[in-house]
Amino acid sequence: MDLVMEKISSMYPEHSWELVSRRSARSIHRLLRQGEVEYYVKLHSPRTLPEKLGNFLSPKTLREAGMLSRLMHAGVPVPEVCGHVRAGSASALITRAVFPARGLFEESRKMQVAIMLDMSVRLLNAGFGFSDMHPGNIILDRHGNPFLVDAYEIIPLKKTTLKHAAALFAQTVNIFDLGREELEPFLMRVPGIGDRTAAWERIRSRALCLRRGQVRRRVGRSLREGSFSRAFLCPSFRAFISRSYSPDLHGLVAAHRAHLAEGTNLYKVQKKTRLSTTGEYCIKSYAKARIPTTPYAVRSWKGSLTLLFNGIPVADPVAVIVFRNRESMLITRDLVQPDLDRFLASGFSRLPLPERRSLAEAFGTFVGTLHAKGIYHADLKACNIKVCTNPVQFFLLDTDRVEHKRALSRKKRLKNLVQINTSIPLQVSRTARMAFLSAYSAITGDDPGDLFDRVRRLSSGNEVIYRSETGDVIEEWPKRP
Numbered sequence: 001m002d003l004v005m006e007k008i009s010s011m012y013p014e015h016s017w018e019l020v021s022r023r024s025a026r027s028i029h030r031l032l033r034q035g036e037v038e039y040y041v042k043l044h045s046p047r048t049l050p051e052k053l054g055n056f057l058s059p060k061t062l063r064e065a066g067m068l069s070r071l072m073h074a075g076v077p078v079p080e081v082c083g084h085v086r087a088g089s090a091s092a093l094i095t096r097a098v099f100p101a102r103g104l105f106e107e108s109r110k111m112q113v114a115i116m117l118d119m120s121v122r123l124l125n126a127g128f129g130f131s132d133m134h135p136g137n138i139i140l141d142r143h144g145n146p147f148l149v150d151a152y153e154i155i156p157l158k159k160t161t162l163k164h165a166a167a168l169f170a171q172t173v174n175i176f177d178l179g180r181e182e183l184e185p186f187l188m189r190v191p192g193i194g195d196r197t198a199a200w201e202r203i204r205s206r207a208l209c210l211r212r213g214q215v216r217r218r219v220g221r222s223l224r225e226g227s228f229s230r231a232f233l234c235p236s237f238r239a240f241i242s243r244s245y246s247p248d249l250h251g252l253v254a255a256h257r258a259h260l261a262e263g264t265n266l267y268k269v270q271k272k273t274r275l276s277t278t279g280e281y282c283i284k285s286y287a288k289a290r291i292p293t294t295p296y297a298v299r300s301w302k303g304s305l306t307l308l309f310n311g312i313p314v315a316d317p318v319a320v321i322v323f324r325n326r327e328s329m330l331i332t333r334d335l336v337q338p339d340l341d342r343f344l345a346s347g348f349s350r351l352p353l354p355e356r357r358s359l360a361e362a363f364g365t366f367v368g369t370l371h372a373k374g375i376y377h378a379d380l381k382a383c384n385i386k387v388c389t390n391p392v393q394f395f396l397l398d399t400d401r402v403e404h405k406r407a408l409s410r411k412k413r414l415k416n417l418v419q420i421n422t423s424i425p426l427q428v429s430r431t432a433r434m435a436f437l438s439a440y441s442a443i444t445g446d447d448p449g450d451l452f453d454r455v456r457r458l459s460s461g462n463e464v465i466y467r468s469e470t471g472d473v474i475e476e477w478p479k480r481p
Helices: 002-011 049-057 060-073 109-126 162-176 180-187 196-221 249-262 296-308 340-346 353-372 410-423 430-444 448-459
Strands: 016-023 026-033 036-044 081-087 090-096 128-130 138-140 146-148 154-156 229-233 237-242 266-269 273-278 281-286 317-323 328-333 375-377 385-389 392-396 402-404 473-475
Touching: 002 036, 002 081, 002 090, 036 060, 060 081, 060 090, 060 154, 109 128, 109 138, 109 146, 109 162, 109 180, 128 162, 162 180, 162 196, 180 196, 196 296, 196 402, 237 249, 249 266, 249 273, 249 281, 249 317, 249 328, 281 296, 296 317, 296 328, 296 402, 340 385, 353 375, 353 385, 353 392, 353 410, 353 430, 375 410, 410 430, 410 448, 430 448
Parallel strands: none
Antiparallel strands: 016 026, 026 036, 036 090, 081 090, 128 154, 138 146, 229 237, 237 317, 266 273, 273 281, 281 328, 317 328, 375 402, 385 392
16 A cells, blocks of 8 residues: 555655545545645555455456546546556555535435436436445535546446346435435436336335345444444443443443332333333343343344334434343333323323324324335334324334334234234224324325224134135134134
8 A cells, every 4th residue: 555655646746645534445535735635546455365366456446447437438427537556456546636525415305315316317328337326425516516436336237227227226215215206207217117117116125125234234233343332341241332322331230120129110020021210211121031042132122223223213222231141131211202002091082183183194104104114013012102292203112023024914014003903092083093094005005994994803803814725724813722
């Protein structure tokens, strides 16, 4: 790396260096002259022997330089390539700076979406695919014109197909959780993708896959030292703590055990779980987990983060603790909002009729969105949901059995709907239940009337819902004793 920098310094002796970012083997620098940025240098310095050999034979920066030149000739706005330097296994790409410039992420959501989708259309129509479309790879010049600044993941296409369009558009749909109406004008500008309804379904499916993979990786990284959490080790337990909080773990563990012994500040005491509140925190302790199963608090931590990273409100995860004997604790922020079942039994009837309907519809949209994202909560009862009425918001609790799937089966969706239907008070009217299912169906595409009848019959345990093609019963739900 030093040799490459020396070569570049000899090419630009009047310029000073300024580090912009460093990640693993790649670093980005500015070259300044008289206080103004004139060039950017992307430097690749591999560390392992296989990486060094690979970059020596085929430098990554050289491939990117070639792609930037191709993009510029195709009319895609990119920085001008000014040079390429090699020294042993290290290499560097030099581009002319777009100066002054600002990051796309500084703009409004509406502007970011429009520019990223427009850039996607330009790439596809010029015959290119891209697997790293995000706001950090686009900058704006002083006039607001966008430039794509990272071309390493761009590939030339022999023919632009729906597969390539779906892969590219899905990245923006995933980042901003777009609906079809926002994407439709840009889909119309890409020829050859066929029926736009089918195209939207494929893009949405691809976006969900991207989100699921990202969430899985982020949840996994939360259980090691990193940007989201920090590790805490002591003789009696190990823990991971969210970097947004600085709790006194030893004090909280002692306080929770004192509450259990004294019977104070308790929310729930069961054989498997015990729940207490201590100041701003809620502490849930779990029984021992059998080897080799995952400790219960770790499952709940992962479930909470799966929901949180999908934009589903939960009690903020603060820390997860695993003791040497495999008992465990989950610490979250304490929520003061009422449980949904208690609110419906007391405060719901006092609301004006329009507010009751609005709340039921908001709850249906919430559950429909949960299912549309492929998220299944195995115990979706009203007592495991907190409700806030101003503004209307719902929070999920009891997250040790949360699954994130490519798509939920109808069976699992019906199970959740029956859990909700049977756990809310009987005095909640048919009209409110129908408003809930209508809002739910607007998200999932079900027929609300059919869904209402099916949920009602399942709630009474009188319907067999799974049969083979020959009519033989495969499974009943709820299962009969």
